[in-house]
Amino acid sequence: MTLTEPSRPATVSVEDDWWKSAVVYQIYPRSFADSNGDGIGDLRGITGKLDYLAHLGVDAVWLSPIYPSPHDDNGYDISDYTGIDPAFGTLEDFDELLAGLHARGMRLVMDLVVNHTSDEHPWFVESRSSLDNPKRDWYWWRRTPNDWESWFSGPAWELDETTGEYYLHLFSRKQPDLNWENPEVREAVYAMMRWWLDRGVDGFRMDVINLISKDPALPDGGTEHYVNGPRMHEYLQEMHREVLAGRDRHILTVGEMPGVTIDEARLFTDPARRELDMVFQFEHVGLDHGTGKFDPRPLRLRDLKESLGRWQAGLAGTGWNSLYWNNHDQPRIVSRFGDDGAYRERSAMMLATVLHLHRGTPYVYQGEELGMTNAPLLTIDDFRDIESLNYHAASVAGGALTADVVATMRAMSRDNARTPMQWDAGPGAGFTTAVPWLPVNPNHDVVNAVSQVDDPASVLSYYRRLIELRHSEPIIVHGDFTMLLPDDDRVYAFTRRLGSDALLVLGNFTAEEVTVTLPDVTVGEVLISTTDSPTFGVLRPWEAVVYRLS
Ligand code: GLC
Ligand code: CA
Numbered sequence: 001m002t003l004t005e006p007s008r009p010a011t012v013s014v015e016d017d018w019w020k021s022a023v024v025y026q027i028y029p030r031s032f033a034d035s036n037g038d039g040i041g042d043l044r045g046i047t048g049k050l051d052y053l054a055h056l057g058v059d060a061v062w063l064s065p066i067y068p069s070p071h072d073d074n075g076y077d078i079s080d081y082t083g084i085d086p087a088f089g090t091l092e093d094f095d096e097l098l099a100g101l102h103a104r105g106m107r108l109v110m111d112l113v114v115n116h117t118s119d120e121h122p123w124f125v126e127s128r129s130s131l132d133n134p135k136r137d138w139y140w141w142r143r144t145p146n147d148w149e150s151w152f153s154g155p156a157w158e159l160d161e162t163t164g165e166y167y168l169h170l171f172s173r174k175q176p177d178l179n180w181e182n183p184e185v186r187e188a189v190y191a192m193m194r195w196w197l198d199r200g201v202d203g204f205r206m207d208v209i210n211l212i213s214k215d216p217a218l219p220d221g222g223t224e225h226y227v228n229g230p231r232m233h234e235y236l237q238e239m240h241r242e243v244l245a246g247r248d249r250h251i252l253t254v255g256e257m258p259g260v261t262i263d264e265a266r267l268f269t270d271p272a273r274r275e276l277d278m279v280f281q282f283e284h285v286g287l288d289h290g291t292g293k294f295d296p297r298p299l300r301l302r303d304l305k306e307s308l309g310r311w312q313a314g315l316a317g318t319g320w321n322s323l324y325w326n327n328h329d330q331p332r333i334v335s336r337f338g339d340d341g342a343y344r345e346r347s348a349m350m351l352a353t354v355l356h357l358h359r360g361t362p363y364v365y366q367g368e369e370l371g372m373t374n375a376p377l378l379t380i381d382d383f384r385d386i387e388s389l390n391y392h393a394a395s396v397a398g399g400a401l402t403a404d405v406v407a408t409m410r411a412m413s414r415d416n417a418r419t420p421m422q423w424d425a426g427p428g429a430g431f432t433t434a435v436p437w438l439p440v441n442p443n444h445d446v447v448n449a450v451s452q453v454d455d456p457a458s459v460l461s462y463y464r465r466l467i468e469l470r471h472s473e474p475i476i477v478h479g480d481f482t483m484l485l486p487d488d489d490r491v492y493a494f495t496r497r498l499g500s501d502a503l504l505v506l507g508n509f510t511a512e513e514v515t516v517t518l519p520d521v522t523v524g525e526v527l528i529s530t531t532d533s534p535t536f537g538v539l540r541p542w543e544a545v546v547y548r549l550s
Helices: 042-045 050-056 091-104 122-127 184-201 231-245 262-269 301-314 344-356 386-397 402-409 449-453 459-472 474-478
Strands: 022-028 060-063 108-110 159-160 164-167 203-204 252-256 278-280 359-366 480-484 492-496 502-506 523-529 544-549
Touching: 042 091, 050 091, 050 449, 050 459, 060 203, 091 108, 108 164, 108 252, 159 252, 164 359, 184 231, 231 262, 262 278, 262 301, 301 480, 301 492, 344 544, 386 402, 449 459, 459 474, 459 523, 474 502
Parallel strands: 022 060, 022 359, 060 108, 108 203, 203 252, 252 278
Antiparallel strands: 159 164, 480 492, 492 502, 502 544, 523 544
């Protein structure tokens, strides 16, 4: 392995909290751009689109996993932490991508998946080989399993014939959980992180990082024994000491944390504690879940305001929020909280306005900036995601009919987020010249980048303006946040204040015209709006507007 001279962003400053005024763009490499016509997106495909990202104005790219993997969970099952999967390219391709980003003033955030490895990782291959293998204790082995369930359906334990013991896998059976109690495991992870930082990367998005500390007794019961477990803070502080401290530039760290509470998030993101810069919390994307994610119900707007407002208040003094509607695990926001029919563009812009005007670091998931929608997902053959496929298999085994299961999975399946990026109206949506690994959404004839890039009224141009605003208006980055109209189920409203400057943000979450009454405000200039010449006090269907208060 040869280490190249780390390349650094050329045009961005090294100020400590650069990520506070940043917008991060998430790329799901498999579905972004295919450079070699095999139907799978790859690194050179991404490198070919860097001018698009620079034009959009984002500050950093978070890359979902590109490491060697059997792809049981599309790369979230890693078999080699310091390589590149041949489907995505080579380390040279990676260095070229990194240099290309840095040359354009953008940073690169890697996905760090260390709650588990692939079962094909050499560590696990060794671990499973015998009871006294030195790496036996790198994973969780038990003669008798407990009652924990996998997040991908079924038990969280798999019997391994070689030694007659069971291993723990909170996700698929090809994703055995690492035993963080073992200091050698932690050392190996930190060494790997340093390796990537030495190569020049600028941060880590840490996959399900709040699951790494389990109660070592592994009691029956489930999540309370491993979500935000006993040694979580200790591990993150150790990681900070061993990997991040003393670097000459500030690395962005964001921890994906299902089930995290505000009080815990404040601890995780308190700069004085040296743990993480921010976390991804899940409350707002669980508000439309019923008994589970595949039992969706309509969102009540007041619940969304109550939740996001509480997070804004909770991390106002200490800590920092991340802001997102979408990622590779969530259905498309315009289909979910917006209107992907007649008001697709308007509602996409409204949702973007509301999110980007909150305090925190916004994340844009590929295609969100085009107003991409959920996929048709008509039959079980349209699904690829292991979570959906396992759920279907388990439901059918329990007596359900495939057609019924598909109907329940359609709105929430992760495959909705994973259909290829829609670059143009051509047969492969400009994503590929081959048959794509997951079909392109048929609406790419209308919804695509080429048709939007030069259109000032497009969703894409609107995202550009929002990103620009965050860079030019310190109040958007640093201002206080106050939620208004908490009981209104139609209008999302809040103010931001910084010194004598104040902004009012209004978003209509309905297809009706709504009259808003806000006593004691005098509005000045319009900073941005989804419709030309908005009228204060009246919101047209799905309209959003940001006023400066005078
Ligand atoms: C995270 C990832 C998801 C993956 C899971 C297991 O939630 O975002 O895609 O399936 O962790 O790694
Ligand atoms: Ca390819």
